[in-house]
Amino acid sequence: MKDLRGKVAVITGSSRGIGKAIAIELAKNGAYIVLNGRDASRLEAATEEVSKIHNKVVSYCCDVSQPEQSEELIKAAIDNYGKLDILINNVGVSMRGDVADLKPQVFKKVFESNVFGSVNPTIPALKEIRKTKGSIVFISSLAGIRGLPYLSAYSSSKMALRAIAESIRIEEKSNDVHVGLILVGITQIEHNKETIASDGSKKILKKRDASKVDSTNTVAKKVVNNIKKRKFITTLTTIGKVNKFLQARFPMLVERIILGNLSKFQEKSE
């Protein structure tokens, strides 16, 4: 899918952050856009922003952790544009805390958002994407390469996305459906981005030093490149590539490296 002009793309969780940057990059490449998020005013502001690129931009406000709402999101693409070429499963939330301290509801919330929030739109999208021989992309994380300390629910939810992506790749091979999995490194975040604390409450993340992390723009360009080249896995950042290489060959070495740097993981989880 080298030419994205006129391709119809649904991007879940695109009212801000990485999802919005992906929508902007797809729109710049001429794709028709369906934006999504739960907060109506935030979604409206994003729609206005993306509409400055071209006018083939609509939005559908819903919660993708709910199957019926996800079905309506996919229907919105068909109702507005008559087809669906690309689904980007971008919605995801992180968490913090030792497993021993976690309220079980933390796992539930993370899996509802990251796993069910990806599967729910994927199921109704598949029969449409078969018709266009399009793409389904899952936004994962370097935390999906191996289980990381203080991120157990997040890491395991992102690993689940890999299994789902692998299953669909085989099932849909004969239908020529492209499945992409993006392992994103630490990236710029928007003001007031939330994570889930060990007791299940919302926790606002600290600002990140822009010079030390990827920009949302960089991530968006890699996602679009993944779609154009119909690649399976795209791993972002040097540390991500090294981690993936070492984990596949020397997992115990990776464990030792992490143990030697535990204080950094602890710092990052504050």
Ligand SMILES: NC(=O)c1ccc[n+]([C@@H]2O[C@H](COP(=O)([O-])OP(=O)(O)OC[C@H]3O[C@@H](n4cnc5c(N)ncnc54)[C@H](OP(=O)(O)O)[C@@H]3O)[C@@H](O)[C@H]2O)c1
């Ligand atoms: N930022 C990073 O450093 C980083 C690193 C690796 C991977 N990632 C992955 O990249 C993806 C995006 O991260 P981000 O940092 O851009 O997140 P973010 O800033 O928190 O944005 C999340 C977006 O999803 C929407 N959303 C959340 N839950 C939703 C739901 N159930 N239904 C519909 N929309 C929902 C939010 O809007 P509403 O709240 O209004 O619904 C917002 O538009 C996630 O999958 C994340 O795991 C991020």
